Amino acid sequence: MKKFTEKDRYFMERALTIAYKVKGSTFPNPAVGAVIVKQGTIVGAGATKLYGGDHAEKVALKKAGKNARNAVLYVTLEPCCHFGRTAPCTQAVVEAGIKKVVVAVTDPNPLVNGRGIRFLRNKKVQVSVGLMQEEASLLNEDFFWSVTHQMPWVALKLATTLDGKIADSSGNAKWITNKQSRTFVHELRRRHAAVAVGKGTLLRDNPRLTVRHVKGCSPARIVFASSPEIPENCHFRKDASKYQSILVCKGGQRRRIEKRPDGVEVWYTGYKKNREHLSAFLRMAFDAGLTSIFIEGGRKLASSFLEHKLINRLYIFYSNTILGQGIESFSFAKHLTIDNTIRIGEIKTHSFGNNFLITGIPYRDK
Amino acid sequence: MKKFTEKDRYFMERALTIAYKVKGSTFPNPAVGAVIVKQGTIVGAGATKLYGGDHAEKVALKKAGKNARNAVLYVTLEPCCHFGRTAPCTQAVVEAGIKKVVVAVTDPNPLVNGRGIRFLRNKKVQVSVGLMQEEASLLNEDFFWSVTHQMPWVALKLATTLDGKIADSSGNAKWITNKQSRTFVHELRRRHAAVAVGKGTLLRDNPRLTVRHVKGCSPARIVFASSPEIPENCHFRKDASKYQSILVCKGGQRRRIEKRPDGVEVWYTGYKKNREHLSAFLRMAFDAGLTSIFIEGGRKLASSFLEHKLINRLYIFYSNTILGQGIESFSFAKHLTIDNTIRIGEIKTHSFGNNFLITGIPYRDK
Numbered sequence: 001m002k003k004f005t006e007k008d009r010y011f012m013e014r015a016l017t018i019a020y021k022v023k024g025s026t027f028p029n030p031a032v033g034a035v036i037v038k039q040g041t042i043v044g045a046g047a048t049k050l051y052g053g054d055h056a057e058k059v060a061l062k063k064a065g066k067n068a069r070n071a072v073l074y075v076t077l078e079p080c081c082h083f084g085r086t087a088p089c090t091q092a093v094v095e096a097g098i099k100k101v102v103v104a105v106t107d108p109n110p111l112v113n114g115r116g117i118r119f120l121r122n123k124k125v126q127v128s129v130g131l132m133q134e135e136a137s138l139l140n141e142d143f144f145w146s147v148t149h150q151m152p153w154v155a156l157k158l159a160t161t162l163d164g165k166i167a168d169s170s171g172n173a174k175w176i177t178n179k180q181s182r183t184f185v186h187e188l189r190r191r192h193a194a195v196a197v198g199k200g201t202l203l204r205d206n207p208r209l210t211v212r213h214v215k216g217c218s219p220a221r222i223v224f225a226s227s228p229e230i231p232e233n234c235h236f237r238k239d240a241s242k243y244q245s246i247l248v249c250k251g252g253q254r255r256r257i258e259k260r261p262d263g264v265e266v267w268y269t270g271y272k273k274n275r276e277h278l279s280a281f282l283r284m285a286f287d288a289g290l291t292s293i294f295i296e297g298g299r300k301l302a303s304s305f306l307e308h309k310l311i312n313r314l315y316i317f318y319s320n321t322i323l324g325q326g327i328e329s330f331s332f333a334k335h336l337t338i339d340n341t342i343r344i345g346e347i348k349t350h351s352f353g354n355n356f357l358i359t360g361i362p363y364r365d366k
Numbered sequence: 367m368k369k370f371t372e373k374d375r376y377f378m379e380r381a382l383t384i385a386y387k388v389k390g391s392t393f394p395n396p397a398v399g400a401v402i403v404k405q406g407t408i409v410g411a412g413a414t415k416l417y418g419g420d421h422a423e424k425v426a427l428k429k430a431g432k433n434a435r436n437a438v439l440y441v442t443l444e445p446c447c448h449f450g451r452t453a454p455c456t457q458a459v460v461e462a463g464i465k466k467v468v469v470a471v472t473d474p475n476p477l478v479n480g481r482g483i484r485f486l487r488n489k490k491v492q493v494s495v496g497l498m499q500e501e502a503s504l505l506n507e508d509f510f511w512s513v514t515h516q517m518p519w520v521a522l523k524l525a526t527t528l529d530g531k532i533a534d535s536s537g538n539a540k541w542i543t544n545k546q547s548r549t550f551v552h553e554l555r556r557r558h559a560a561v562a563v564g565k566g567t568l569l570r571d572n573p574r575l576t577v578r579h580v581k582g583c584s585p586a587r588i589v590f591a592s593s594p595e596i597p598e599n600c601h602f603r604k605d606a607s608k609y610q611s612i613l614v615c616k617g618g619q620r621r622r623i624e625k626r627p628d629g630v631e632v633w634y635t636g637y638k639k640n641r642e643h644l645s646a647f648l649r650m651a652f653d654a655g656l657t658s659i660f661i662e663g664g665r666k667l668a669s670s671f672l673e674h675k676l677i678n679r680l681y682i683f684y685s686n687t688i689l690g691q692g693i694e695s696f697s698f699a700k701h702l703t704i705d706n707t708i709r710i711g712e713i714k715t716h717s718f719g720n721n722f723l724i725t726g727i728p729y730r731d732k
Contacts, residue, residue, distance in 0.1 A: 160530070162682060163526070163694065164528070164531065164694075167704070168702065169703075170703065172704045174704065175704070306688070318724075320713050322695075322696060322702075322707060323704075324669065324673075324695075326702075328530075328691075329528075330689075331690060332690035335535045335691050336688075338542065341687035342690075343686060344528065344687065345720070349717070349722060354710075354713050356724075358722075362688075
């Protein structure tokens with residue numbers, strides 16, 4: 001027996017598309033899309049507003065108005081049933097007279113976690129769960145992780161040649177990958193709460209670390225440095241009033257945040273050793289509401305995060321070129337062997353013209 | 367207006383499948399498949415026999431017998447019109463009373479090159495050309511190259527980690543890629559006239575260089591060495607009576623082939639410099655009927671062929687692993703820069719479980 005029809009799928013796909021548009025602007029809330037359908041027609045649709053604003057269900061219900069009565073609600077995530085900054089969505093759904101709710105995936109947030117669905121069923125609303133579950137889980141994988149682990153989701157991006165070089169022998173990396181790939185990197189930036197680089201990358205490339213080429217808010221910007229001195233003229237410092245800008249430094253007597261007059265926040269983790277330092281940073285980031293972090297290099301920073309098993313998702317963009325000699329992708333403190341590599345699970349590939357992207361989950365083996 | 371129907375495509379696909387089965391056993395002839403269809407039913411099918419035997423069309427015609435009259439012939443390559451080791455196929459097609467011939471691709475062999483099609487049309491046989499042309503061109507890309515350039519087609523294979531390492535720091539490469547990938551390497555061996563490795567690989571891995579895990583003939587085996595001494599107990603030497611086994615050595619007064627009592631042929635190219643040496647080797651190989659060569663490494667041999675622009679197709683198998691430090695994919699005499707890389711065109715990807723294959727044409731930029 002098929003639980004869902006082609007039409008169900010069509011409407012849930014719409015809800016997912018709407019949700020992806022707001023991905024990156026709802027932190028620390030998940031990005032959710034909702035579509036209300038009556039007699040085969042969409043009578044209301046919406047996505048999560050900025051933090052503190054309406055959830056997707058309420059946006060859609062307001063648009064639908066009286067048409068919501070006896071209609072079907074497609075929603076990419078289980079509706080919430082708790083009072084947060086807004087009143088629970090489940091209550092609004094019941095009050096609007098929605099007949100049936102199709103949910104893509106349950107909300108693992110301990111405050112919800114099936115309670116929303118039970119509430120609706122108790123109120124005689126029909127609920128079906130699991131339509132396009134995989135797609136909806138991917139959409140909010142960062143939220144699901146951070147809400148259950150109380151740590152930010154960490155993604156790592158590399159751009160390499162087919163033979164694994166991230167720059168030529170002289171250190172030049174502009175540009176290894178093509179324009180389509182680089183545009184998608186901006187899309188990925190947009191979807192994360194923060195982007196991070198090492199100080200070496202800051203000094204060499206002077207990156208803006210903002211979202212351009214695609215629509216969307218710029219995330220917080222993070223630079224890892226051994227000391228808090230950075231050049232006055234770098235974009236990171238000059239634009240510190242416009243975007244949250246964090247300089248993460250090792251050591252200090254204890255965990256401490258110093259707000260500088262130039263707008264840059266200096267975060268001292270209180271730890272000197274890499275593993276403790278990075279873990280402490282992640283706790284500070286979570287406490288500051290940064291629930292996902294997109295690391296863009298350089299090699300030292302990327303290698304540190306990866307060898308300490310702190311990466312949740314890996315994105316490698318491959319060019320269609322070969323360099324031979326050049327700068328390696330990674331350099332780990334401990335040499336790995338064939339029988340003891342870092343394995344990447346759930347690998348998927350995407351094409352960007354003659355470039356392609358490999359993405360997967362480190363340390364999972366399937 | 368659509369020139370070909372879905373049914374046409376179906377029968378040509380059948381012909382291509384049949385052709386792929388004999389790929390590797392017809393050198394220096396191309397692998398061809400033919401299907402004869404009467405009233406929607408296949409009444410005869412065949413592929414090129416071993417060199418000197420019947421071509422695909424004749425095999426299919428013999429099977430069809432009288433049913434060939436007024437039937438349609440689907441053939442992956444333009445039928446030949448010249449007397450070689452066998453009488454021309456075009457004549458047999460006319461004599462059998464074939465009404466229409468659907469050809470995937472014309473034969474660029476200067477002896478054919480459209481003449482086969484013209485002959486048939488002159489004899490009032492209807493001919494359509496171009497159905498699944500791309501697939502049929504790919505099937506015999508090696509033949510098309512070698513017959514027009516009078517040089518072997520050279521393919522290069524690598525198996526690397528996601529970060530471009532072909533072995534770990536201790537030189538161990540067993541196994542970087544998964545079983546599915548390694549099985550497909552045997553399929554690729556089968557499709558080539560010869561497989562080649564460097565002496566370093568011979569000494570370290572003692573490879574058999576034969577086709578196992580898939581059905582098909584083993585190709586000729588080639589080892590590149592600076593001197594003709596190789597260990598007595600290696601598979602290459604022990605099996606030299608079973609498979610053509612060639613040791614390619616630099617230098618010598620002039621081009622010369624020495625047949626040793628152990629069955630190994632030693633080929634002296636007469637050149638010491640890499641570029642001249644490899645080019646001379648390719649001429650010798652072509653003269654010996656080896657129209658395609660599959661190079662499996664090691665790094666030195668692969669890098670030499672690639673930097674001298676002697677590679678026609680590249681196959682890179684990627685594992686789902688990361689090594690960090692290890693043996694690089696390539697090491698070129700001259701360091702390349704971002705603006706002057708080796709570019710790979712016509713890139714395609716294939717999955718093998720959690721591994722994947724990238725294949726493309728070096729030095730083409732699209």
